[in-house]
Amino acid sequence: MDQPTPGFQLRFPTGMAPVACVDIGGTKVALTIADASGIRGKWSEPTAKVGASDALAQQVIRMIEQGCAQCGITKEALGTVGVVSCGPFVLQDGMVELAAPNICGGIAGTARGLPNDWTTALLEAPLRHTFAKVRVENDGVGALEAERRWGALQGLDHCAYVTWSTGIGVGVCVDGRALRGKNGNAGHWGHSFVSDNRDALCGCGNIGDVEALIAGNAMARRFAGLGFSDAVQLFAAARQGRADALEIVDGLCYVMGRLLFNLMATLDVQRISMGGSVFWHQQDLLLPRLRAQIGSKLPALTSGVEIVPAGLGESVGDYAALALVL
Amino acid sequence: MDQPTPGFQLRFPTGMAPVACVDIGGTKVALTIADASGIRGKWSEPTAKVGASDALAQQVIRMIEQGCAQCGITKEALGTVGVVSCGPFVLQDGMVELAAPNICGGIAGTARGLPNDWTTALLEAPLRHTFAKVRVENDGVGALEAERRWGALQGLDHCAYVTWSTGIGVGVCVDGRALRGKNGNAGHWGHSFVSDNRDALCGCGNIGDVEALIAGNAMARRFAGLGFSDAVQLFAAARQGRADALEIVDGLCYVMGRLLFNLMATLDVQRISMGGSVFWHQQDLLLPRLRAQIGSKLPALTSGVEIVPAGLGESVGDYAALALVL
Numbered sequence: 001m002d003q004p005t006p007g008f009q010l011r012f013p014t015g016m017a018p019v020a021c022v023d024i025g026g027t028k029v030a031l032t033i034a035d036a037s038g039i040r041g042k043w044s045e046p047t048a049k050v051g052a053s054d055a056l057a058q059q060v061i062r063m064i065e066q067g068c069a070q071c072g073i074t075k076e077a078l079g080t081v082g083v084v085s086c087g088p089f090v091l092q093d094g095m096v097e098l099a100a101p102n103i104c105g106g107i108a109g110t111a112r113g114l115p116n117d118w119t120t121a122l123l124e125a126p127l128r129h130t131f132a133k134v135r136v137e138n139d140g141v142g143a144l145e146a147e148r149r150w151g152a153l154q155g156l157d158h159c160a161y162v163t164w165s166t167g168i169g170v171g172v173c174v175d176g177r178a179l180r181g182k183n184g185n186a187g188h189w190g191h192s193f194v195s196d197n198r199d200a201l202c203g204c205g206n207i208g209d210v211e212a213l214i215a216g217n218a219m220a221r222r223f224a225g226l227g228f229s230d231a232v233q234l235f236a237a238a239r240q241g242r243a244d245a246l247e248i249v250d251g252l253c254y255v256m257g258r259l260l261f262n263l264m265a266t267l268d269v270q271r272i273s274m275g276g277s278v279f280w281h282q283q284d285l286l287l288p289r290l291r292a293q294i295g296s297k298l299p300a301l302t303s304g305v306e307i308v309p310a311g312l313g314e315s316v317g318d319y320a321a322l323a324l325v326l
Numbered sequence: 327m328d329q330p331t332p333g334f335q336l337r338f339p340t341g342m343a344p345v346a347c348v349d350i351g352g353t354k355v356a357l358t359i360a361d362a363s364g365i366r367g368k369w370s371e372p373t374a375k376v377g378a379s380d381a382l383a384q385q386v387i388r389m390i391e392q393g394c395a396q397c398g399i400t401k402e403a404l405g406t407v408g409v410v411s412c413g414p415f416v417l418q419d420g421m422v423e424l425a426a427p428n429i430c431g432g433i434a435g436t437a438r439g440l441p442n443d444w445t446t447a448l449l450e451a452p453l454r455h456t457f458a459k460v461r462v463e464n465d466g467v468g469a470l471e472a473e474r475r476w477g478a479l480q481g482l483d484h485c486a487y488v489t490w491s492t493g494i495g496v497g498v499c500v501d502g503r504a505l506r507g508k509n510g511n512a513g514h515w516g517h518s519f520v521s522d523n524r525d526a527l528c529g530c531g532n533i534g535d536v537e538a539l540i541a542g543n544a545m546a547r548r549f550a551g552l553g554f555s556d557a558v559q560l561f562a563a564a565r566q567g568r569a570d571a572l573e574i575v576d577g578l579c580y581v582m583g584r585l586l587f588n589l590m591a592t593l594d595v596q597r598i599s600m601g602g603s604v605f606w607h608q609q610d611l612l613l614p615r616l617r618a619q620i621g622s623k624l625p626a627l628t629s630g631v632e633i634v635p636a637g638l639g640e641s642v643g644d645y646a647a648l649a650l651v652l
Binding site: 158 | 338405413414415425483484497500501502503505507509510511512513514515517518519520521522523530531532584587588590592593594595596622623624625626627
């Protein structure tokens with residue numbers, strides 16, 4: 001199995017127990033198993049969304065058990081299981097369950113067409129029933145920690161990581177500490193409102209929040225009627241210089257630009273790094289437009305604040321859970 | 327001189343050196359002097375906005391010197407000078423200067439009619455030149471700390487204080503710590519964008535940020551043409567049931583309600599307490615409308631989160647600087 005792609009070699013502590021690192025997103029579940037010798041294997045599957053509300057947790061357990069078996073690691077030898085997941089989280093008897101709009105069909109009703117009626121997806125309780133040591137964090141926090149440790153946010157006490165992907169997620173560090181909040185949900189800027197636009201229903205039930213307007217999964221819903229059946233078509237047309245596609249891209253960047261400005265204005269950060277599949281593959285189109293949205297607004301708060309591509313590139317998610325357990 | 331109004335008695339440490347506590351707002355500068363025997367005196371003046379860019383700092387120095395003289399306290403006997411101020415702050419050689427849109431006329435140009443062309447107002451450097459021990463904080467942080475210590479946020483690790491006054495200010499505590507940021511500016515939610523409305527110019531130069539749309543000083547600018555020359559007239563008309571005034575009040579609460587929702591969604595707080603002259607005198611009109619704006623949005627993040635009037639009432643500002651120095 002290959003090492004992850006960025007240009008550095010992860011160093012694992014000698015004698016480290018094997019760890020299982022899981023990244024749960026709205027589209028896929030990714031697993032990395034590592035031990036003192038390095039990355040032992042990586043696997044990924046579409047996120048389970050059918051069946052009982054513990055289907056996702058059972059998928060994670062099965063993937064870890066199969067991955068360990070392939071690596072010759074017994075369940076007894078396994079150290080920490082680190083899980084980063086899209087949220088929001090709710091706590092049930094102190095255990096994290098997911099109230100994630102891209103996974104749970106019971107939140108926004110049937111409008112989003114998810115194949116289940118879950119109001120939450122079980123997560124931490126089944127994992128703790130199966131594995132000895134489990135740590136679950138918001139994926140924004142995990143990605144932030146990975147970028148602070150190995151990526152574009154090294155050495156910074158005031159910074160944020162923003163993912164523009166299936167959903168929109170953020171992890172924020174202020175005064176040297178990653179923000180968590182009462183249920184570990186700090187960072188859900190994707191569900192903030194920055195515009196009056198009411199054209200889009202978010203999976204969370206909000207009308208017109210950032211994620212509803214610009215997340216990867218919003219594009220087909222919003223722009224199919226304009227001839228763009230998904231983000232790939234939209235950005236391809238923009239690259240060909242089509243005015244209608246470029247206007248939509250400008251509109252997407254207006255919304256994300258306001259999110260980034262709000263983050264700078266309210267949390268006084270030094271740098272924001274960005275990743276996620278939408279951003280990463282279109283960053284040449286998006287980054288100049290996002291920077292222009294900040295422009296010279298409120299220089300006392302934005303002057304010198306950089307927006308940069310994630311140092312870990314497309315591998316931020318792979319490293320996010322590793323950052324929790326190493 | 328009376329004790330401040332809330333129903334509790336501040337206790338001052340025996341043998342405490344006298345402290346000078348200053349609250350700088352866009353409208354007035356307030357000074358409280360206290361020592362081991364309690365509050366010794368309180369004074370307030372309109373904020374100096376004319377003259378050289380150190381005029382405000384010189385006003386603060388003069389007020390403290392005069393107040394100490396009236397209390398029979400020598401400059402040598404004075405302990406900490408605690409200052410809370412509206413921001414944003416910029417640091418010049420490590421010293422706080424104010425780039426505050428309600429004080430500095432040089433930020434938004436002439437459009438706001440301030441009687442100076444300051445891009446910043448000096449503050450910390452002249453104070454440190456005059457007094458031995460000085461602490462300057464964003465007024466949102468000071469008010470938050472006062473509410474956590476004596477007010478409606480006692481015992482909470484995840485909370486915020488929001489002032490709706492001449493300007494809009496916020497102090498936030500996450501994971502048990504007040505957020506400061508790289509220049510002490512965390513909390514400037516008044517300059518965040520939550521709407522596409524471009525009818526209003528903020529003193530910071532932003533068009534349509536929260537403060538531009540709903541701050542106390544925005545109302546005359548926005549609604550004079552509709553027959554309301556200031557906030558007092560507007561709210562009086564709303565209380566008489568005038569539909570046009572009530573529609574405006576609903577619009578103000580739409581904007582503030584989005585700010586409050588964004589705060590809950592992005593920082594996962596337990597409770598928000600609110601003060602400031604606009605909120606305090608109209609809270610019976612505003613609070614139900616603000617709570618309705620949150621409604622049942624995204625229950626994983628808002629369920630159980632309370633919006634309450636400040637426990638310290640109109641005295642939050644008086645206590646804000648005290649909370650820094652006691």
